[in-house]
Amino acid sequence: MCGIVGILDTRGSREIDPELVRRMNETQHHRGPDEGDVYTEPGVGFGHRRLSVIDILSGQQPMFNAEGDVGVVFNGEIYNFPELTGELQQLGYVFRTKSDTETIVHAWEAWGEECVHRLRGMFAIAVWDRTKQTMFMARDRLGVKPFYYALLPDGMFIFGSELKSLRAHPGLPRDIDPRAVEDYFAYGYVPEPKTIYTSAFKLAPGFCLTIKVGQPIPQPRQFWDVPFKLHEKMTQRDAEGELIVRLREAVRIRLKAEVPLGAFLSGGVDSSAVVAMMAGLMKEPVNTCSIAFNHKDFDESEYAEKVARQYQTHHHTDTVDTDDYALLDILADLYDEPYADSSAIPTYRVCQLARKRVTVALSGDGGDENLAGYRRYRYAMAEDSVRSRVPVALRKMVFGPLGKYYPKADWAPRVFRAKTTFEALARDLVEGYFHGVSIMSDAMRARLFSDSFRTRLQGYRAIEVMQGHAAKSPTDAPLSMIQYLDMKTYLPGDILTKVDRASMAHALEVRVPLLDHKLVEWISGLPPEMKLNGGEGKYVFKKSLEPYLPDDILYRKKMGFAVPLAAWFRGPLRQRVRDSLLGPNLAATGIFNLSFLKEMVEQHESGRRDYSSPIWTVLMFEAFLRKEMEGAAA
Template sequence: MCGIVGIFDTRGQRDIDPALVRRMNATQRHRGPDEDDVYTEPGMAFGHTRLSVIDIAAGQQPLSNEDGSITVCYNGEIYNYRELTAQLKELGHTFKTKSDTEVIVHAWEEWGVDCVHHFRGMFAFGLFDRNRRQLFLARDRLGVKPMFYTLLPDGFLAFGSELKSLRALPNLPRAIDPCAVEEYFAYGYIPEPRTIYKSAYKLSPGFRLLQNVGQPLAQPEQFWDVPFKLDTAITMQDAEEELITRLREAVKIRLVAEVPLGAFLSGGVDSSAVVAMMAGLADGPVNTCSIAFNDKKYDESEYAQQVARQYQTDHYTETVDTDDYALLDTLSHLYDEPYADSSAIPTYRVCQLARKRVTVALSGDGGDENLAGYRRYRFAMAEHSVRGRIPSALRKPVFGTLGRLYPKADWAPRVFRAKSTFEALSRDLVEGYFHGVSIMTDAMRQQLFSDGFRTQLQGYKAIDVMRRHEQQAPTDDPLSLIQYLDMKTYLPGDILTKVDRASMAHALEVRVPLLDHKLVEWISSLPPDMKLRGGEGKYIFKKALEKHLPHDILYRRKQGFAVPLESWFRGPLKERVREALLGPLLADTGIFNKKFLHEMVEMHQSGRRDYSAPIWTTLMFEAFLRKEMNG
């Protein structure tokens, strides 16, 4: 695991300043504290910071083939590298290391851009082919590893693992993208392929980019997608058995490392399942860790302890203060652009804890998206079922009109809050789901933004992100569709971003067996009612795990990491909120309606409304702007 950077001359073979590449590299030193190196030649430069995990002695990067004509700079782990090494040797390729990195250069020689189809793992890499004068960028199928890139005004294409590496470029245009701001205040993050800057992009999961000298900036090309091809013939019993077999295999291939390895154990279904599989594969006790909170309302450590006892893991727990708001400014540095998932705070702490004992940790991320575990899936399906009983020709005009005319009454008893019901019935599935996951609704963003900023948006709306993915979705099943939307937006943009930055801040490699692409493909083929049945999400997963985990681990109410934002903003962070949201920095951007910001703060701090999520989202935007000005 590591950090990568690179600069490629799209216009020829101009010299690239090695000092500039070293400055880019230095911004990501936390990602790879063990070693670093820079490679330059006319028209091309790579930089690499290394966290040594496999072939510690000889796996240094950037790495080239035998004649030096192909060079790669790579971040990730290719779990089938041994099989690929043997296959490529049979095809006549010679290896000088035992690392997974070298597989990439020989796979490129053999298969070109289609080399990515042969890799099983998490990866983001840049590869330079000197003879063809080509730069090839690729990102793994689910987006576990990040990749940012930009085409600079002088024709140099630059890329890096984190946006901060591009910010080290003195000529990177730093104009903020209004559409990215609209998306951020809806989702709480900026979905691929945008970044906060107009000039920079994220390479989307499952995409590759081939750039030739003398050509305009190439368009990324998709090489993989979640198939959602249903296997309706499989029985429940066969599916349960195969699920455990496939999960065990996905875990097994992620246990290869030359450094201490362990797992996060929250006491939830997904992390507990991973630990159960590890315990059956490991020679000795599995290293597990979890954090406990001093406020029992947020603490799940007793469930983690229960699983640790069952599998006799070497378990380590550390109690942290629920009021851990000192990390607020740290988060703005880690994420480089506005990012509003407050669970980044406990995620940062559990990664910090894990790194005290291991260098590699397995996590349970991806289970909710794969197996329909979020409660919002249940709500979305119930709402969709009600809509389905009303002819679509009537639903939008009738209930849409009633929703607009009926007065808003959040203060009234639920039975009188018909406005939101009418509005919900007027939406289609994607509109309804978007509304359900939005940090700030369309109506609230209309109030939040100034008239001038809304003009800049030119009618653009954040739901367009989901509409784009809806058009490309390989399924029209309602549940599968919203799972697909999450896999394209929330999973890479929020969950995997959170874990990557929090873990790499501590030079910790996190591996995610539930996002093994072969496992994801197979799970997507299961009938939807095996995933969500009778209001129970992850139905087949839980049934399959009944032989491995206690009932109260499998069927208790999902909690997840949470922090007490509501009380923070009325207590210890009260003045910080007022200074940030009502101060000159946000006002001077011209983005915001100052009257609404004031109303939001007053209503929350008086206890009349809970605006904790919108306030946190705005607070993190202000922290980004402050860092941007100071940078």
């Protein structure tokens, strides 16, 4: 696992300043503290920070072929590199190392752009072919590893593993993109391919980009998508058996490392399943790590300990104070752009704990998106069932007014909090799902933003992100459609971003077997009723795991990482909220309606409304702005 940076002169072969490449590279020292190097030639510069995991002695980057005309920088792991190495050796390529990096070098020589179809793993890759004057870049299929890039006004193309590496280049314009701001306050993150800056982009998962010097820069090209093509004649019993076989294989290929290896164990279904598979594949006990909270409403460590005892793992638990809000400013620096998932706090802590004992950890991320584990999927399908029975005109006539005038009863028992449901029923599937997952609704964002900022948006709305993906969806089955939307937005933009930054802050490599692309392809072909059955999410997954895990692990209510935001904002962070939301930084942007910010703060403090999620979202935006101003001053 590593950090990569690069500069390409798209117009010719101007000299590249090695010191500039070095500065860009060192912004990501945390991603690869073991060693680092830069390489420059006329028109091209590469930088690499290395976390040594495989072929520790000879896997240094940038890495070139024997002739020195094809070089690569690479962040990630290629799990099938032994098989690819054998195939390439049969084609006559000679290997000088035992690293997966050299496999990429020769795969490019042998197959060109098509090489990406043969790579199984998590990766962000840049290949320079001097003979062809071509730079080829690719990001893995699900977006486990990040890739940022920008084309500067002078024709220099820059890229890196984190946005901070691009910001280290003095030529990067840092104008904030109004559409990214609108997206952020809807989703809680800036979805691919945007970044917070108009000048910089993320290479979307499953996309590649080829630049030929002296030619126009093309748009990125998609090389993979989740197929959602149903299998023929598969019984549930067959699906259960094959699912375990495929999961075990996805775990097995992720166990290769020359450094200590372990797993996160939360006590939930996904991480417990990964640990169960690891225990059956490893000769030595699995190293497992979990965190406990000092508040029972947030703590599920007893379930993690139960799985650890069952599989006799070397288990380590650290207790985290639920009032762990000291990380707020650290998170703003870590994520480089506004990011509002408060579970980044416990994620940071569990990565910190794991790194004390291992360098590589397997996680259970991706199971909810793959197998319909989120509670919101149940709600969305219940709403869609109503939609299918009521004509659209009648739905809008009945549920539209109900959603508009029904009170926002945060204080009431859940059964009486029907406003969001009524609003969703008046919309179609994509609109309803977007409304359900939005941190701030369309109506709230309309109140949040100033008149002048809404003018700058020129009618753009954050739902266009989901509508764009829905238009390209390979499936129209309602459950599969919203899973697909999550795989394009929430999974890479929130979940995988959170884990990558939190883990790499501690130089910890995290591997995600449930996002093995072959496993994802196969799971996508299961009928929706095997995933969500009678209100039970991950149904076939849980049934397949019954021989491996007890029912109170498989069928208990999902908890997940959570932090007590509402209490923080009425207690220890009360003044911080006032200083941030009502202070000069937000006012100076011209983005916000200051009277609504004041209303949010006062109503939350009084207990009349629970504005904890919106307040956190604004708080993290203000923290980003402060970092921006500090950077500008520097």
